[in-house]
Amino acid sequence: MPPNKKPETDEAMREYLQRGQGYRERALKLFPWVCAKCNREFSGKKLRELTVHHKDHNHDNNPPDGSNWELLCLYCHENEHARDGVADAYAEHTPEEPRPPTSTFKPFANLKDLLKDKNKEDPG
Ligand SMILES: [Zn+2]
Numbered sequence: 001m002p003p004n005k006k007p008e009t010d011e012a013m014r015e016y017l018q019r020g021q022g023y024r025e026r027a028l029k030l031f032p033w034v035c036a037k038c039n040r041e042f043s044g045k046k047l048r049e050l051t052v053h054h055k056d057h058n059h060d061n062n063p064p065d066g067s068n069w070e071l072l073c074l075y076c077h078e079n080e081h082a083r084d085g086v087a088d089a090y091a092e093h094t095p096e097e098p099r100p101p102t103s104t105f106k107p108f109a110n111l112k113d114l115l116k117d118k119n120k121e122d123p124g
């Protein structure tokens, strides 16, 4: 039987995780359990969906006053990160662009006026 000794990497990992959970717990103590973006409230099991966002994106920057933290739900957190960098990359490929319904959206509504304006042939 080999000795059941834990490797050092595992130890380091545990420490890392503990540190990681440390700032989340502190953030949860500092802030109300509400997503800073969509204002949804979280409690109990749902609290898992509330995550700590680092405003400067530096996970090692954890000031005790929480000035670098923002509580965001999973969705808003993803959006927040998508905004800087990734968003531009896949915006072009997003098929669903928010646009008004075709029934009321008339792209050529002004065309007549434009044409009329261009060749001003006043018969009168
Ligand atoms: Zn949210």
Ligand SMILES: [Zn+2]
Binding pocket: 052, 053, 054, 077, 080, 081
């Ligand atoms: Zn984040």
